[in-house]
Amino acid sequence: MKRERLANGILTAVFIPLCILYMMPVIIVLYNSFKPNALINTDTFALPTAQTFTGMRNYVEGITFGNYPFLNSAMNSLQITVVSTLLLLLCTSMAAWYMSRVNDLFSRIVYYLCIFSMVVPFQMVMYTLPQTAMRLRLNTPHTIPVIYMGFGAGLAVFMFVGFVKGIPLEIEEAAAIDGCNPVRTYFSVVLPMLKPIYISVGVLEIMWIWNDYLLPYLVLDKTLYRTIPIHIQYLQGSYGHVDLGAVMALIMLSITPVILFYLFCQQYIISGVAAGAVKG
Amino acid sequence: MRKKKTRPVHAGLNSQLIRRSMQRWFPLFLLPTFIAFCIGFLWPFLQGIYLSFFQFKTLDNMNFAGLQNYLKAFGDASFVSAFWQTAKVAVVSIILINLFAFAVAYALTRGIRGANLFRSVFFMPNLIGGIVLGYIWNTIFAGVLRGYNTALALNSTLGFWGLIIVLCWQQVGYMMIIYIAGLQSVSEDMIEAARIDGANSWHVLRHITLPTVMPSITICTFLTLTNSFKLFDQNLVLTNGAPMVFDAGQQIYTTEMLALNIYRTFTMNWKWQGVGQAKAVMFFILVAGISLFQLSATRSREVQQ
Numbered sequence A: 001m002k003r004e005r006l007a008n009g010i011l012t013a014v015f016i017p018l019c020i021l022y023m024m025p026v027i028i029v030l031y032n033s034f035k036p037n038a039l040i041n042t043d044t045f046a047l048p049t050a051q052t053f054t055g056m057r058n059y060v061e062g063i064t065f066g067n068y069p070f071l072n073s074a075m076n077s078l079q080i081t082v083v084s085t086l087l088l089l090l091c092t093s094m095a096a097w098y099m100s101r102v103n104d105l106f107s108r109i110v111y112y113l114c115i116f117s118m119v120v121p122f123q124m125v126m127y128t129l130p131q132t133a134m135r136l137r138l139n140t141p142h143t144i145p146v147i148y149m150g151f152g153a154g155l156a157v158f159m160f161v162g163f164v165k166g167i168p169l170e171i172e173e174a175a176a177i178d179g180c181n182p183v184r185t186y187f188s189v190v191l192p193m194l195k196p197i198y199i200s201v202g203v204l205e206i207m208w209i210w211n212d213y214l215l216p217y218l219v220l221d222k223t224l225y226r227t228i229p230i231h232i233q234y235l236q237g238s239y240g241h242v243d244l245g246a247v248m249a250l251i252m253l254s255i256t257p258v259i260l261f262y263l264f265c266q267q268y269i270i271s272g273v274a275a276g277a278v279k280g
Numbered sequence B: 001m002r003k004k005k006t007r008p009v010h011a012g013l014n015s016q017l018i019r020r021s022m023q024r025w026f027p028l029f030l031l032p033t034f035i036a037f038c039i040g041f042l043w044p045f046l047q048g049i050y051l052s053f054f055q056f057k058t059l060d061n062m063n064f065a066g067l068q069n070y071l072k073a074f075g076d077a078s079f080v081s082a083f084w085q086t087a088k089v090a091v092v093s094i095i096l097i098n099l100f101a102f103a104v105a106y107a108l109t110r111g112i113r114g115a116n117l118f119r120s121v122f123f124m125p126n127l128i129g130g131i132v133l134g135y136i137w138n139t140i141f142a143g144v145l146r147g148y149n150t151a152l153a154l155n156s157t158l159g160f161w162g163l164i165i166v167l168c169w170q171q172v173g174y175m176m177i178i179y180i181a182g183l184q185s186v187s188e189d190m191i192e193a194a195r196i197d198g199a200n201s202w203h204v205l206r207h208i209t210l211p212t213v214m215p216s217i218t219i220c221t222f223l224t225l226t227n228s229f230k231l232f233d234q235n236l237v238l239t240n241g242a243p244m245v246f247d248a249g250q251q252i253y254t255t256e257m258l259a260l261n262i263y264r265t266f267t268m269n270w271k272w273q274g275v276g277q278a279k280a281v282m283f284f285i286l287v288a289g290i291s292l293f294q295l296s297a298t299r300s301r302e303v304q305q
Helices: A002-032 A037-042 A057-064 A070-102 A105-117 A128-135 A144-164 A169-177 A182-193 A195-211 A214-219 A228-237 A244-279 B013-023 B031-051 B068-075 B077-108 B115-127 B130-146 B156-184 B188-196 B201-230 B233-238 B258-268 B270-304
Strands: B054-058 B061-064 B244-247 B250-253
Touching: A002 A244, A002 B115, A002 B130, A037 A244, A037 B130, A057 A070, A057 A244, A070 A105, A070 A144, A070 A182, A070 A195, A070 A228, A070 A244, A070 B013, A070 B031, A105 A144, A105 B031, A128 A144, A128 A214, A128 B031, A144 A195, A144 A214, A144 A244, A144 B031, A169 A182, A169 B013, A182 A195, A182 B013, A195 A244, A195 B115, A195 B130, A214 A228, A228 A244, A228 B130, A228 B233, A244 B115, A244 B130, A244 B156, B031 B054, B031 B270, B054 B068, B054 B270, B068 B077, B068 B270, B077 B115, B077 B156, B077 B201, B077 B250, B077 B258, B115 B156, B130 B156, B130 B233, B156 B201, B156 B233, B188 B201, B201 B258, B201 B270, B233 B258, B250 B258, B258 B270
Parallel strands: none
Antiparallel strands: B054 B061, B244 B250
């Protein structure tokens, strides 16, 4: 036992520097966001000194830089992520409940199609999906949630069906006998029981949609609408002079909400990931 | 615990009670998802297969091309090179990510101090999307390589290892979570019994821990495999395929992987859009094949237990 405690102490001592090393990329970007542009290029790893510290200048420049305001991109990202996730959770969980309880031929066909969609890479619909979206006017941040719901339905339905199967039927039957119609049964009996799987699916969808680049890049009208990943890609890819300080600041601005989200919902995120991986 | 029989879920007589009344609500429950699924997946997917047999500029301007697109795709040296690049990245990342992830998970499940904090740190990069992640590392790589007067996009070996480093940094935490879940199911009693019988740490790891976490190993292996095959964002940001070389008059982007190659084929020249779609179909068959193989592999493991 004593030997084991010593070994564990050594492990802790090894892991502390390892973790700091692991965080280094983010830390480096963080302190570079307070350095002048020229110095980022020539002396990436030097800490800002009293003379070189630029305060919030890079942040102000980053937010105002370019012809598309960063705050608009951030708002688009937020709106698309929140609306798509809520819509997807509600609709696919209702569909999954229906499918596993009714279980007729049509339900089974849709279920297997959903499973099938999970193995199809995005490149397969890279040309055709934006075309369809454009024809149906689904190419704005207000309507793109329909696309996300359609393309993301596979995993969500799969996880929800797996969970619903484990819920005893008797509870819903009791509700039916007491005079609940299916809508009421869903919202007051089934939905509360689905809470853990709602969180797991929600976490996976949020992580996917918030960070997604290619789908919104191809589907949205980019002169009018950008998301954070598109914005950052445009900033770097823009011709001529790139203000590295501004880029560092925007990277920090775009990962801060993610890290805050992580700090507050860590246990849900980690269990959600574990649940999703084991099933997917 | 886990029932894998999918078909008749609760098709017993009792369920008739709610089944009938539910079917009347079909338009509310199933229809919205089904319509969105058709718009966002099914129709574009079928159209994609259809289009792979055409040369097209827009959807209103297309000529039947038979298998021409597929033949062109096979004859495209850049596609072949992208395939091998993808395979290389897949093999190396599978090995490195899983080794690191397992080692970290193993260390963190021994009840050491600060394990929760360490776990959080290792998982953190997963929340950062591929594009932003790529730019973070671009900064680091540029800073390091400037001293050697080179850059990631100038040397295909550097480009390859740069991508591997980024992938490890991103995915080790994710796989670690899965391994931790697996390791936590290792029976304490069994380990204790083995210890009493005189097993040392290595014996325990080899004969108790590893067999128990075998399902996690399968899952993580396939996850890293499909992740590498579908990889796009990081590839785009880090090198965008550079450096480019000419091989028998054809442009080859040496660090380009399959997803990026398909993207480039679509955007390069409209005459190649059909070829891009044909490549996408083949890519789909490849990824779907891997996934089906995974399914059968995990199924057979479950039977064993």
